[in-house]
Amino acid sequence: MPAQPRPRATVLTVSAVLLASLLAGCGDDAPKDEDLTDQKLSWEDCPAPTTSQGDGPPPSPLPDGTKWQCATMKAPLDWNDPQGDTIDIELIRAGAGGAGNERIGSLVFNFGGPGASGVTALPAFGEDFAGLRTRYDLVSFDPRGVGRSAGVECEDDEGIDEYLQQDMTPDHRAEEEKLLDSTTAFNSDCEKNSGSTLPHVRTTDAARDMDLMRQVLGDRQLHYFGISYGTELGGVYAHLFPKNVGRAVFDAVVDPTKNPEQGALGQARGFQLALDNYARDCVSQEEGCPVGDTAQEVKDRIAGLLRDLDGKPIPGTFPRELTESIATDGILQALYSRELWEYLTQGLEQAYDGDGTVLMLLADSLNGRSENGEYSNLIAANVSINCADGRPRYTVEDVTARLPAFRAASPLFGDTLAWEMLSCADWAVPGAADHPDVSAPGAAPILVIGNTGDPATPYEGARKMAQALGEGVGVELTYRGQGHGAYSSGNRCVREAVNAYLLEGKVPEAGSVCS
Incomplete structure (x- = not known):
């Protein structure tokens, strides 16, 4: 979120006091000639989070009784060698539950960090996003290097x-x-x-994992909700795969120009x-x-x-x-x-x-x-x-x-x-760039929400992201409030704007303001 003596993490807070929130390694068990886009996910009841994911009990069912399901997706360790060794990417979902509503597809979440386990975060926020489950399967994942997805290990x-x-x-x-x-x-x-693992945990690698995930989930486009660092990941995805962007929301926005x-x-x-x-x-x-x-x-x-x-x-x-x-x-x-x-x-x-x-x-x-x-x-x-x-x-x-x-x-x-x-200092792998490239000409509109009182991703980052995405792509919405993120604040105006966009495709007017 932040707060280790490292580049400041920006993780959306789950708990008021403590986040009660087996490292999966690299393997070569996938056949080398297998097309990973054809793999079938085996969804099962989720186990309790591992230590690397934050510990705690298995996720509780949603209020309507829907159980969380988990599955493992294979992805290339090195996207420059897609037929080489693979790693496991851990996923979680709650299936769409809106009676009489036409399912749109999967809505994929990233909750920030970088380093936050989406497999533990999504259930923690499940009720906040319940309204979106009327037309989407809610899906999240541990990005590569995180939790059960080839989790990086340093000191004990x-x-x-x-x-x-x-x-x-x-x-x-x-x-x-x-x-x-x-x-x-x-x-x-x-x-x-x-x-x-260290050379293969860049945000560009995680973005390619998300496009593989889109295909494995059976979606023509990636519908996405990125929070904090998740907005940077979403921006990089839009840059790499602009034609595959579906309905996307960026909340608590990282400034991609810095x-x-x-x-x-x-x-x-x-x-x-x-x-x-x-x-x-x-x-x-x-x-x-x-x-x-x-x-x-x-x-x-x-x-x-x-x-x-x-x-x-x-x-x-x-x-x-x-x-x-x-x-x-x-x-x-x-x-x-x-x-x-x-x-x-x-x-x-x-x-x-x-x-x-x-x-x-x-x-x-x-x-x-x-x-x-x-x-x-x-x-x-x-x-x-x-x-x-x-x-x-x-x-x-x-x-x-x-x-x-x-x-x-x-x-x-x-x-x-x-x-x-x-x-x-003395990091083993060279860094990729001074800042991410999120330019996404030709992508569908992306709703970019800035919070005037956000401490970790200051408000001006939303405008910079909207501009960097490109004309007709980034649509900025301002929330005049406090805290890291807008949708989770419970503000009715923000909720209605986001829900109308994701559920009905109604893009807010650029420059709209919620108080």
């Missing part, structure tokens, strides 16, 4: 705990070198444990805006704000807490301590959704009294750590996909030179987001 749980608790905002040269050393060691473990540095700087501004909005909301409450009496005091006290934690951590969830870095992750997680602001207030109150439990639970949710101390492969997949996609490799000198701009964008989060630019 103990190593990730240690990594995340270190000082991510170094104050002097020795701390800078320590951060760089730990980052390169993490990246070396990724190569050691998943080296054969390189990693520019994207991180935009997020610094976005999270600072969300913090400003939280602080104003807190002091406007009738019962008062326990964090401060004015919006500025709220922000000053949060900054003071982080400074104190930098020198003296406090107890978190035993035996871990709440460090400055973990507390920052917890605050960032809470800013993803207005529904989490009350937990941020609670966590800050506790932390001022020397108890870091709530902020640490929020951070664990962001970083994919379950209650039993096991991590999903969100962090490993996030860094692997971002570093395979992004060409720049930033140095300590690059970061220190850019710190003033990041601090100006966000006094609280600027350092954290600037130092995350080191994430791809």
Whole structure:
């Protein structure tokens, strides 16, 4: 979503506190002369999520009793060698359930990250999208490198705990070198444990998997709902397969014109805006704000807490301590959704009294750590996909030179987001490009929704995406609200516009606004 010390993930939040959310490897068991487009999926009741997917019980049936079904699709490990080794892509679906409604096809979801398991996310959001199931099978998947789809593996749980608790905002040269050393060691473990997969987890590879998925599902066109990073994946798909685009919605839109540095700087501004909005909301409450009496005091006290934690951590969830870095992750997680602001207030109150439990639970949710101390492969997949996609490799000198701009964008989060630019240091695979190509002349209209208060994918990214898709393709809709994403906010205007487009083909007027 974000919040590991890697290129910032942008995962749509599933849980208010914790995301209770067997790595599938590469194989060569598919016959080399088999046309993978002719494969038949074997749909069965879904098992419980694996550790790499986030753990938890099997997905519960939908309110009408419909069970979730899972299947495995074969895809080439290397799309440049489609007759070579294959990997498994894990899928999940809930069949269309609208009596008397003509089925359109499958509606494929990607919930972001990169690194989020769609197999666990779709059931978590199933009720939110129930209205779309009247005419679509709801389908999602673990993209390659994620969860059960050739999931990338880097460090073990103990190593990730240690990594995340270190000082991510170094104050002097020795701390800078320590951060760089730990980052390169993490990246070396990724190569050691998943080296054969790392060259093949680019977004372009996942987009080709989706076109294979479209054919295997029996759809003439890909109908698609992308959220956060899922909008980038959808844009890349539209660029590669413009004639195959059906009805598509991009929500919480990534700016495709920015390189990693520019994207991180935009997020610094976005999270600072969300913090400003939280602080104003807190002091406007009738019962008062326990964090401060004015919006500025709220922000000053949060900054003071982080400074104190930098020198003296406090107890978190035993035996871990709440460090400055973990507390920052917890605050960032809470800013993803207005529904989490009350937990941020609670966590800050506790932390001022020397108890870091709530902020640490929020951070664990962001970083994919379950209650039993096991991590999903969100962090490993996030860094692997971002570093395979992004060409720049930033140095300590690059970061220190850019710190003033990041601090100006966000006094609280600027350092954290600037130092995350080191994430791809000594990465084993060269990055593909400075930014994705999403130009899609000839594609069907794509509904692009920007949220004015979105911290992780700032509002201006929607306009940039609509423009980059091309004239007559990108159709922009503005939601004047808070949080990461618009459809999941429950705003009636957004819901009606999206549903009318996906279910009836009614394209909103470009520039429409929902409040």
